[in-house]
Amino acid sequence: MNALGPSSLDPLLPSPMEPVDDERFTRHGVRLLLKRDDLIHPDLPGNKWRKLAPNLAAAAGRPVLTFGGAYSNHLRATAAAGRLLGFPTTGVVRGDELAGRPLNPSLARCAADGMRLLFVDRATYRAKGDPEVLARLLRQAPPDSVVVPEGGSNALAVRGCAELGRELRDRGVDVAAVACGTGGTLAGLAAGLGDDxxxxxxPVLRGGFLGGEIRALQQAAFGGPAGAWSLDERFHFGGYARTPSELEAFATDFEARHGLAIERIYVAKMLYGLVTLAEEGAFPAGTALAAVITGRPEASQSSAASR
Structure with missing residues (x-):
């Protein structure tokens, strides 16, 4: 499967499934599986491939304008796709206070891949869906630019992520878990996994808003609700990109146990939540539980594990 055509973006699909022997699950009769979506593509790992591929296919080589925060994996993946496929990219970055400062590693990678970065204040960023605001941003991008939403989450992306759910269903998974930013991956995953x-x-952000976003995405993609899904809002650790010492210690321990480098902003929070839920008896004995590994850490995020 290659929605974009060029061999430079050939994905590894279906992504591998790895069983994990972890007594925090096995003592409850739960079988933990890691769905290694982080291995789909070296530059567009995990849900970034699944969400971007249909959007870029629809863009058909035109320039792309999209949105993200200072550490956005989505911006990095879009910039990498632009480099590999030869189309211009513009990234609208939340936080005008970042303009003129040295770029962090994520934004530096975007710039190195040719992405033009537009830093906007947070009020403008919140209003990015307003037609006048969007028109003003588009005037700073190449002509005929296609707008891809923050996180790549729209109906096209949701339908792309449904394939993830079908892959898990084909492997006999009973429960699938995923970290959520904009909700697009979960919206598609749940649909593909099915109602049974x-x-x-x-969620890795505070606010309790994500349920409505997911319902709206499913309405746009499928015409209504799809699949049996729920959110557990307890594991954001204070909000996006917050990685306190407790979470760091958990991720370092998981790496030492299983030899897998753990991305902190999304994946570590999801795995921490699953350990807590298993201890609470949320999964009946005999459950095949798949944790979707949606991304890899920056080199600075992990000091221990190797793959």
Whole structure:
């Protein structure tokens, strides 16, 4: 499967499934599986491939303008796709206070891949869906630019992520779990997994707004609700990009146990949540539980594990 055509973006699909022997699950009769979506593509790992591929296919080589925060994996993946496929990219970055400062590693990678970065204040960023605001931003981008939403989450992306749910269903998974930012991956995953299986989302942002976003995405993609899903809002650790010492210690321990480098902003929070839920008896004995590994850490995020 290659929605974009060029061999430079050939994905590894279906992504591998790896069983994990972890007594925090096995003592409850739960079989933990890691769905290694981080291995789909070296530059567009995990849900970034699944969400971007249909959007870029629809863009058909035109320039792309999209949105993200200072550490956005989505911006990095879009910039990498632009480099590999030869189309211009513009990234609208939340936080005008970042303009003129040295770029962090994520934004530096975007710039190195040719992305033009537009820093906007937070009020403008919140209003990015307003037609006048969007028109003003588009005037700073190449002509005929296609707008891809923050996180790549729209109806096209949601339908792309449904294939993830079908892959898990084909492997006999009972419950699938994924970290959530904009909700697009969960919206598609739940639809593909089906009504008779269960999908658990772990939001990494505070606010309790994500349920409505997911319902709206499913309405746009499928015409209504799809799949059996729920959110557990307890594991954001204070909000996006917050990685306190407790979470760091958990991720370092998981790496030492299983030899897998753990991305902190999304994946670590999801795995922490699953350990807590298993201890609480949320998964009946005999459950095949798949944790979707949606991304890899920056080199600075992990000091221990190797793959």
């Amino acid at each position: 299986r269960r999908t658990v989302g772990v």
